[in-house]
Amino acid sequence: MRGAAALALGLLLVAPLVPLAVWSVARGWFFPDLLPARLTWEAWSAALSPRSGVPQALALSAGIAAASALLAVLVGLPAARALGMRRFRGSGAVRLALLAPVIVPGIAIVLGLHGLFLRLGLANTVPGVILVHLIPTLPYAVLAMAGTFAGLDPDLEAQARSLGARPAAVLRHVTLPAILPGIVAGGLFAFLVSWAQYALTLVIGGGKVVTLPLLLFSYATSGRNDLTGAIGILYLAPGALALVVSARLLTGRGAGLATMHATMRAKVRA
16 A cells, blocks of 8 residues: 555656656657657767766756755754754744745845855855855754754764763764764755755856756757756756755664664663
């Protein structure tokens, strides 16, 4: 029963992508034909050619998303720990403030920041795009990691310190293994959110920082459905790969960590 439900869910997720895949190998596909009259790999050859700009945009998008995710995790760790492990007055307001960039349209925020980025020399640059991507990525990273910190037993860190472990050793051997699933989940959310950004990249990048979403929109509006299909599949591939890798990390190592921490708690209480 569970397998059938998973299969049905998978089909529902994949079904909308079938026309995209067909368009990527179609040479003329007109209504009312159910299938293209001719299949060809010309769109893929053109999309993978350096002249199309797709490989460069793909590499740039991956680099920007990875850097934005890393910064979101590093910047968000202290806030995630405070929100997850401590109860203080105003914590609800802090959570609301973190969610504000998600609630308020990003374009409204970035238009206000554009002048500041111009004065700082960050407009039309890759570092500027990475920094502006923190606006939508940071809330996801913080909230994902805060949930993991909420399940972290502070007695484990106290026990390690009482046994003579230095703060760096406690962080490396106790805290980081315990919160690793949250870091992976937060980094994954941040990567995917940054990967999908169009408006923020267009405004701050000024059209000079050409990522894959910008290139995809350009081909989609030009009427090249075959190239749009090929680039669209390339656009979806890194996100799917990140989900698969993260799922393996979380289900595999996460279960082992849960057992390890349960054992450590039992030893501490004994």
